Amino acid sequence: xxxxxxxxxxxxxxxxxxxxxxxxxxxxxxxxxxxxxxxxxxxxxxxxxxxxxxxxxxxxxxxxxxxxxxxxxxxxxxxxxxxxxxxxxxxxxxxxxxxxxxxxxxxxxxxxxxxxxxxxxxxxxxxxxxxxxxxxxxxxxxxx
Ligand SMILES: [Cu+2]
Numbered sequence: 001x002x003x004x005x006x007x008x009x010x011x012x013x014x015x016x017x018x019x020x021x022x023x024x025x026x027x028x029x030x031x032x033x034x035x036x037x038x039x040x041x042x043x044x045x046x047x048x049x050x051x052x053x054x055x056x057x058x059x060x061x062x063x064x065x066x067x068x069x070x071x072x073x074x075x076x077x078x079x080x081x082x083x084x085x086x087x088x089x090x091x092x093x094x095x096x097x098x099x100x101x102x103x104x105x106x107x108x109x110x111x112x113x114x115x116x117x118x119x120x121x122x123x124x125x126x127x128x129x130x131x132x133x134x135x136x137x138x139x140x141x142x143x144x
Pocket of ligand 1: 117131133134
């Protein structure tokens, strides 16, 4: 009987020992950080339409309402941000064309109702624009 108890003790110790020497849980695979190439910053078309609610008071805002830009001509200092807010139910699309090459130099993409688009103007000059969807809608940004 003592042998039997001793055997049980030995088995119990062996089981505890086995429990303690279980292999540690597998380590998560090491992640290797890969540095992606620097994405070039677009200098001409830099922004995408955003909801009007993200308005900033420091911006010069042109309101799009009743198929017109108000004010139609906006004069700002170089380095200013001009913001268009579409308060029509209709979509609009602001496009600036280079008067020499006729290339599109700025394009807001389609501005749905209640969306806004901001653009920074760094270089002094006169920048006429129009709505690509309603070409009769025109406006001018003058940068001084
Ligand atoms: Cu329009």
